[in-house]
Amino acid sequence: MEMIVASAIAVLTAGGVYLLLRLRTFPVILGLALLSYAVNVFLFASGRLAIDQSPILSKYGEGVYTDPLPQALVLTAIVISFGMTAVLVMIGLGAYLEAETDKIDIADSPTKEDQA
Amino acid sequence: MSHGGHLLFIIALLPFIGALVPGIMIRAGRNACAAFTAVPTAIAFIMLLILAPQVMRGEVITFQLEWLPQLGLSASFFLDGLGLLFACMITGVGLLITLYARFYLSGEDPMGQFYTYLLLFQGAMLGIVLSDNILLLLIFWELTSLSSFLLIGYWKHLPEGRQGAKMALTVTGAGGLAMIGGMLILGNIAGSYNLTDILQAGDQIRTSDWYLPALILILLGAFTKSAQFPFHFWLPHAMAAPTPVSAYLHSATMVKAGVFLMARMWPVLSGTDAWFYIVATTGLITMVLGALIALFKDDLKALLAFSTVSHLGLLTMLLGFGTDKAAIAAVFHIINHLTFKAALFMTAGIVDHETHTRDIKRLGGLRHLMPITFLIGTVAALSMAGIPLFNGFLSKEMMLEEASHTDWWGSHYAVPVLATIGALLSVAYSFRFISHVFLGPQREDYPHTPHDPPFGMWAAPALLTLLVIIIGVAPFLAEGIVRAAANAVTGQELKFYLKIWHGVTPALWMSGIAVLGGLVLLGLHRPLDAAWIKAPRPEAKAIFDRLMAGTVGLMRGITEATHTGAISRYLAIFSVAAVALGWAAYSGSGLSAPTRTHLPVPPVIAVGWVMLIVATISVVGMHHHRFRALILIGIIGLSISAGFAYLSAPDLALTQISVETVTILLLLLALHFLPKETPKESSMGRKLRDGIIALTAGGGVGALAYAFLLRDIDTISDYHIANSYEGGGGTNVVNVILVDFRGYDTYGEIIVLGIAGFVIYALMHALLDGPAARRLRNTDYSQDRSRDRHPLMMVVVTRVLMPIAVVVGLYIFLRGHNQPGGGFVAGLVIAIALLMQYMASGFAWTQERKKIEYHTMIGFGVVIAGLTGVGAWLAGQPFLTSAYTYVHLPPVEEFELATAMLFDLGVFLTVLGAVMLMLYSLSRIARFAGQTVNVGPMDYDPGHPYTKEEDEGAR
Structure with missing residues (x-):
């Protein structure tokens, strides 16, 4: 199971980083989404893996529970990363509508533009 | 604290409070403005005279207020003979200058501004001579540089004034930076940042190896301020200031600050070759x-x-x-x-x-x-x-x-x-x-x-x-x-x-x-x-x-060499640097032996894993087809939700699945306006380079995750599990952590989310007011559109679903404290239900039926959460301490009422408001792009006979 989670994190990170390095806004946003998945799972995994040990306290005596703290942190992280993605989408959209291109690199350095 | 200490604090504070006065009083005329400027200075002067006899007898008056004790920074003031002399000079001459400036400045000069700057400067100077803490002294020191910059450049229309001000700020500011270094060294040698302690540690400082660097750095500060050779050149150029400023700053006070500092440090630093x-x-x-x-x-x-x-x-x-x-x-x-x-x-x-x-x-x-x-x-x-x-x-x-x-x-x-x-x-x-x-x-x-x-x-x-x-x-x-x-x-x-x-x-x-x-x-x-x-x-x-x-x-x-505007290059450098740092950390210390065994992998999970991997690889491979990539992202999100559910994290699974839905909806909406295909423009070499970076980063992160998954660590979670029910009144530990143990974090996070919502709303408005608006209007999006934009089936189903969804949301919200659920998930569920209405029945139709603005909802959410926290103060508890009780009403099962639930309500409202505001903003753009507003919930009545115009319209 550990291998599965670790490899999933690895593949998600690799995919995320690759897309992050693309030249258009949309793939970069997708890349960031993949990277967010990877980071969230990574944080979650820092509480170590457990099966059938949900941190819901049992009414019937002592139970064994997994680490709840990373879960709480990741829960807010998921929601925040949605907010971040949304802002980024809006900025990307605005840039595309204003500049009529969705390239993320500024083509010319400012000095060249001044000369032209 | 000696007698008169409070007076000292008031003296230090007076000019800053007084600085607010001239700006208001200038409306009452120039005489009134000058008179009221003189009041705080005069009060400070009189207070100094009251304290003077004590100081002359050799007493030292002190005042101490802890500020950041961890950093050794306190708002401490002390008044001895030297401080008294300078403080009297500053306030006394300040009074004379106030009088003189009243007659010197002409009718066109903004006098209120002048007096405000003057009082700010006076406060900074008083701060320097009264500070007992060298960090505090440094703050005031920099303040004198800044306020003198304003005063020298007071006649903004004169180029000499502006240049002189800039030069003075550059020279004294640079000296101030050097002095910060010197003072920090001094504080480190003496083991305290309090001047009174440092003055006792003279021998220790003079014999220290760090004496010479500290001395040179502090003297750099003093020499630049007091215009000593070779830094003397700024002072004559500062004469572009109005003469009252020259008389005050450049003869009586500021330039003496360097001399003052040398005199102050004299017992500690002097006496060496x-x-x-x-x-x-x-x-x-x-x-x-x-x-x-x-x-x-x-x-x-x-x-x-x-x-x-x-x-x-x-x-x-x-x-x-x-x-x-x-x-x-x-x-x-x-x-x-x-x-x-x-x-x-x-x-x-x-x-x-x-x-x-x-x-x-x-x-x-x-x-x-x-x-x-x-x-x-x-x-x-x-x-x-x-x-x-x-x-x-x-x-x-x-x-x-x-x-x-x-x-x-x-x-x-x-x-x-x-x-x-x-x-x-x-x-x-x-x-x-x-x-x-x-x-x-x-x-x-x-x-x-x-x-x-x-x-x-x-x-x-x-x-x-x-x-x-x-x-x-x-x-x-x-x-x-x-x-x-x-x-x-x-x-x-x-x-x-x-x-x-x-x-x-x-x-x-x-x-x-x-x-x-x-x-x-x-x-x-x-x-x-x-x-x-x-x-x-x-x-x-x-x-x-x-x-x-x-x-x-x-x-x-x-800047031009490094800041080329190629964001992809920055990101590449960042990724490589992160991997390199990780590698450095790994190679610095060896790994201990694994302490955990592998958990078994049931076949269902293996299938899910294959789905996830294939979907991720496909996203990367097919990202040129944006729509397809988006669908694949959905698959990844769902697989991860399933993984969370399997790995004992039901709350995460619920959150992930609902966030997934709104994210995809959001990206779909955005994609409507963006090109549907990404052009293939990366060269083979570039792809190879990025591929290598990506694989290294992925491999590194994966190896790190694998390494720590097999090892145990000490965690602070046992405390949370043990106290969740007793202290927080809930059995869902994750939720109790969110609304109680770490409630303050959550409070910050919902504020961030709310701000994100407002940012998007503001961006949308800026966009619709700018040149993009014209472009939007002129673009023809009609070819993407089916005639049947609001299909009957969808409208009916979402309408039926709406109350059910609301009940489900309510249920998830209420059970959240004890079972998986809570404000976050409930907010997202209701948001999805509302979004369905927008999608199915159309923007305008839904908008008309909306009773409350999303901005208001975010505001209420944050306020409710905040007030819940403040409520704990009334009970004499720290911010956000939770209280709870169990209620038993006969037909209903026994349930719990906790203040944490009120806090969760705030979370719920903020999440709902923010998510809705974000998608609403995007939809506004859609509407702006020329989509028609439907009056009824459906585009056409299926029972209505098919007309000829519609037939032609369809073609």
């Missing part, structure tokens, strides 16, 4: 050089500026000598210089004001036209020259006396000779000031016919010259404050008396030579001036400007 040679030599050079340049300056204020440089050099030299008598002379000269120099600046201001010129060559013979000004100027200038019966004479004699028996590098003559030359030049320029401005024949060609100014304008300098004479004739009157201050500087009980006649001493001879030589120089001024003008000499401003231009050029070069 390094101190003597650096400080005394710099002071000596500055004194002679400043006096020499002053002699040949034609601008009255420039003459006075260089004379100030020279006198500051004198003070620095005296402190550099490191003897008690020199320290007494320095303290006494600080007072004397203040009185005559401020009076002289004001005189120069009056002359400028009346004749409209400050050029000495265009003046002369003013004694008949301006007798009062003549009298004031002459008394002050004679004092500056060091003529007996004026106060400048007394301290100059003491200086010459000290200089006469100081050896410099084995030479008995270097210091006395140079000091005499300095005094001689000082006499020469002082006499020049009198004779070339006031004496000589009356001229016909003044730019403006001069006459004496109104009383209000000459009252302040007259008062100062009165002090010049009183101290000059009866020096014992000043003995008390000089003794108190000198005791504070040296840290000893000194016994001395201030006298006019010391007998025929070497100093008297030196004085005599100086006066005679000065008269000779004045007689020879014309030929000497011609020679001076011809002689080549370095122009400090040109050097400074070249230096600045060079620095700016270098910085621009670095």
Whole structure:
């Protein structure tokens, strides 16, 4: 199971980083989404893996529970990363509508533009 | 805390509070504005006088307020003799300047601004002289640089003013930076940032290896501030300021801050060879050089500026000598210089004001036209020259006396000779000031016919010259404050008396030579001036400007080389750097042996894993087809939710699945306006490079995750599990952590989410008001559109679903404290239900039925959460402490009421409001892009017969 989670994190990170390095806004946003998945799972995994040990306290005596703290942190992280993605989408959209291109690199350095 | 400590704190605070007054009072007229500016200064001055007797007795008044004790930073103030002297000077002269400026500034100058800057500066200066904490002192030190920048550049329309202000800020700011370093070293050696502790640790500091660096850095700060050679050049350029500023900052207060600091640190830093040679030599050079340049300056204020440089050099030299008598002379000269120099600046201001010129060559013979000004100027200038019966004479004699028996590098003559030359030049320029401005024949060609100014304008300098004479004739009157201050500087009980006649001493001879030589120089001024003008000499401003231009050029070069605008390159560099750091951390320490065993992998999970991997690889492979990539992202999100559910994280699974839905909806909406395909433009080499970076990063992160998944760690979670039910009243530990243990974090996070919502809303508005709006209107999106935009089936299903979804959301919300669920998930579920309405029944139709604005919802959410936290205060508990009780109403199962639930309600409202505001903003753009507004929930009535127009419209 550990291998599965670790490899999933690895593949998600690799995919995320690759897309992050693309030249258009949309793939970069997708890349960031993949990277967010990877980071969230990574944080979650820092509480170590457990099966059938949900941190819901049992009414019937002592139970064994997994680490709840990373879960709480990741829960807010998921929601925040949605907010971040949304802002980024809006900025990307605005840039595309204003500049009529969705390239993320500024083509010319400012000095060249001044000369032209 | 000693008696009077609170008074001290009020004194330090008064000018800052007072700075608010002039801006308001200026509406009531210029007189009212000046009068009210004087009030806080006057109160501070009176309070100082109340404290003065205590301080004169040798008591030290302290006030302490912890600020950031972890950093050793406290708002501590103390008042000893030295502080009292300076504080009285700052507030006393401040009062005079307030009066003088009222008459000096013309009707067009914004007077309220001027007084506000003046009070800010006054507060900063008071802070410096009263601080007991060197970190606090540094803050005030920087504040003086900033507020003097505002004052020097007060006449914004003058380029000299702006350049002078910039230069002063650059030089004193750079010195301030050096001083921060020096003070931190000093604090580290002494083990405390409190001045009173540091002053006790003199021996420890002087023997430390770090003494010399600390000394040099602190002196850099003091020398730049007090315009010592080679940093003296900024002061004359700062003379572009209005004359009240020059009189206040550049004679009485700010430039003395450096001297003050050297005096303050005297018990700790002085007494070593390094101190003597650096400080005394710099002071000596500055004194002679400043006096020499002053002699040949034609601008009255420039003459006075260089004379100030020279006198500051004198003070620095005296402190550099490191003897008690020199320290007494320095303290006494600080007072004397203040009185005559401020009076002289004001005189120069009056002359400028009346004749409209400050050029000495265009003046002369003013004694008949301006007798009062003549009298004031002459008394002050004679004092500056060091003529007996004026106060400048007394301290100059003491200086010459000290200089006469100081050896410099084995030479008995270097210091006395140079000091005499300095005094001689000082006499020469002082006499020049009198004779070339006031004496000589009356001229016909003044730019403006001069006459004496109104009383209000000459009252302040007259008062100062009165002090010049009183101290000059009866020096014992000043003995008390000089003794108190000198005791504070040296840290000893000194016994001395201030006298006019010391007998025929070497100093008297030196004085005599100086006066005679000065008269000779004045007689020879014309030929000497011609020679001076011809002689080549370095122009400090040109050097400074070249230096600045060079620095700016270098910085621009670095910025342009690194900041090319290629964001993908920054990201590549960032990724590589992160991997490299990870590798460095890994190779730095070995790995311990694994302590955990692998968990088994059931086949279902293996299938899910394959789905996830294939989907991720496909996203990367197919990202050119944006729509397809988006669908694949959905698969990844769902697989991860399933993984969370399997791995004992039901809350995460619920959150992930609902966030997933809204994210995809959001991206779909955005994609509507973006190109549907990504062009293939990356070269093979680039893909290879990015691929390698990506695989390394992925491999690194994966290996790290695998490594720690197999090892146990200590966690603080046991506390949370143990106290969740007892302390937080809930069995869902994750939810209790969110709303109780870490409630403050959650509170911050919902605020961030709310802000994100507002940012998007604001961006949308900016977009629709800009050029993008036209483009949106002109783009034809119709080919993407089906005629049946709001299908009947979907409308009906979502309508039926809506109440069910709301109930589900409510259920998830209510059970959240004990079972998986809570505000976050409930907010997202309801948001999805509402979004479905937007999608199915159309934007306008849904919008019309919306009863509450999303902004309001976010606001309410944050406020409710905040108030819940504040409520705990009322019960005497820390912020966000939760209280709960169990309620049993017969037909319903026993349920719990907790304040945490109220907090969760805030979370719920914020999440719902933010998510809705985000998607609403995107939909607004869609509507703007020319989509029609449907009146009814459905596009057409299926029962209605098919008309011909619609048929044609479809084609």
